[in-house]
Amino acid sequence: MSGTFHRRDDDPMVRVEALCKRYSPQFSVQDVAFEVPDGTVTALIGPSGSGKSTILRMLNGLERMDSGRILLDGIPLDHAARNLDQVRAECGMVFQQFNLFAHLTVIDNLCLAPTIVRRRPRAEVEPEARELLRKVGLAGKEFRFPAQLSGGEQQRVAIARALCMRPKVLLFDEPTSALDPEKISEVLDVIRALAREGMTMLIVTHEMGFAREVAHQVCFLDQGKLVEVGAPEQLFGAPREERTRVFLARVL
Amino acid sequence: MTEQLAQFAEILRFLLPAVPATIQITLASFLLALFLGIGVGLLRIQKQPLLRGAGRLWVDCLRGVPLLVIIFFVYFGLGKVLHLPQFVAGVLAIGLCYSAYIGESVRAGIEAIPQGQWEAARSLGMSWPQTMRHVVLPQAFRIVIPPLMNEFISCLKDSSLVSVVGLRELTRAGRDYASAKFVDFQTWFVVGLLYLAMTLALTRLSSLLERRLRIPGRETHS
Numbered sequence: 001m002s003g004t005f006h007r008r009d010d011d012p013m014v015r016v017e018a019l020c021k022r023y024s025p026q027f028s029v030q031d032v033a034f035e036v037p038d039g040t041v042t043a044l045i046g047p048s049g050s051g052k053s054t055i056l057r058m059l060n061g062l063e064r065m066d067s068g069r070i071l072l073d074g075i076p077l078d079h080a081a082r083n084l085d086q087v088r089a090e091c092g093m094v095f096q097q098f099n100l101f102a103h104l105t106v107i108d109n110l111c112l113a114p115t116i117v118r119r120r121p122r123a124e125v126e127p128e129a130r131e132l133l134r135k136v137g138l139a140g141k142e143f144r145f146p147a148q149l150s151g152g153e154q155q156r157v158a159i160a161r162a163l164c165m166r167p168k169v170l171l172f173d174e175p176t177s178a179l180d181p182e183k184i185s186e187v188l189d190v191i192r193a194l195a196r197e198g199m200t201m202l203i204v205t206h207e208m209g210f211a212r213e214v215a216h217q218v219c220f221l222d223q224g225k226l227v228e229v230g231a232p233e234q235l236f237g238a239p240r241e242e243r244t245r246v247f248l249a250r251v252l
Numbered sequence: 253m254t255e256q257l258a259q260f261a262e263i264l265r266f267l268l269p270a271v272p273a274t275i276q277i278t279l280a281s282f283l284l285a286l287f288l289g290i291g292v293g294l295l296r297i298q299k300q301p302l303l304r305g306a307g308r309l310w311v312d313c314l315r316g317v318p319l320l321v322i323i324f325f326v327y328f329g330l331g332k333v334l335h336l337p338q339f340v341a342g343v344l345a346i347g348l349c350y351s352a353y354i355g356e357s358v359r360a361g362i363e364a365i366p367q368g369q370w371e372a373a374r375s376l377g378m379s380w381p382q383t384m385r386h387v388v389l390p391q392a393f394r395i396v397i398p399p400l401m402n403e404f405i406s407c408l409k410d411s412s413l414v415s416v417v418g419l420r421e422l423t424r425a426g427r428d429y430a431s432a433k434f435v436d437f438q439t440w441f442v443v444g445l446l447y448l449a450m451t452l453a454l455t456r457l458s459s460l461l462e463r464r465l466r467i468p469g470r471e472t473h474s
Binding site: 062088090091147148162 | 366371372373374375376377378382386390391394468
């Protein structure tokens, strides 16, 4: 990376400071701050419209912030700068609607960005891509097209595609919300395995059981504000804030 | 009967040498229109208002003027100053006119690609041009084949208009023959048949291309 900034080992992988998005009444974010230590999983939960997806999208510049600071691996994300593409390359994203490249086979979906963004030779990327597909349980589907796969399979390809860039952080935006109930677990299993391997991840999710099980830290958001941050046992077991309690009572 | 066949054969013998000129004019002007049209389409989707406005102006002006008028303008207007040969003037006029239509088709094709495709590519660190080239345009191209083929066929037919500036292509040859031999019905019938043969060939090519480029799993179900 750029070389001018270096995260010290004890610095968090992701640091969000005083993050604001004001001029959007629907998706406002007000003065949000938190940190994600290297190798840990943070779950963002809260009612719809609470700003959790907006925060995730601001982390890789798909949404502009009005003010505040985001540091990814010690590198400030700043929209005026040309480092946006660079930062994005280090920060994989998995979308609710999968967003696989419809005109490319599974293997080409994985190999495209590493070859053109990282400029790695295809011969070097492809074995790695095959290995990732095996890891997400999709060996043998290399030459299928996205439209020939089930939703769960498409989402696992999307995860493998993000991993193929060797990112330092993975962002998940409601990764199971568009899936049939019986397909949800196959995607959660993959995320669970990544958590065990020490992948740094931020996950926006409505799967409370999963958040509780896999996350090291849970952020509860409501109406654009970060209401409560805590370890899952504390936040789910003994929430400090009344709003957290009301929300959890509704969804659990 | 044999007399009539002999007459048709003679007309055909007279007209066929003009067919290559029609094909050349069509191909040259369509290629020019495609090249300009992709540029115009890309201008039309820019965030920068000045660039977008330029694309819009290009489309509005060229689409709003009859092709015949553009041909006269380029050949008699510009041609007088720049000494353009008939072929160049004809191709330039048709190419300019069709770039407006093709530009709009290209824009529609690009806009039909879901936002999620952009976001996925950008989130992987791909730049705008990389996303355009590797993700958006390959998918947009497939969407744009049918309208593009429509424009190709129109372009072929409209190449007959350049006969007015004396370019010897199929329609001009038909006029020469009909006025020399006073056989309008048969001559124009054969001219029509020759155009029809070419457009039908293009239609076949279009469906072939569509089938070849169809994305597996995306077949239309009836």
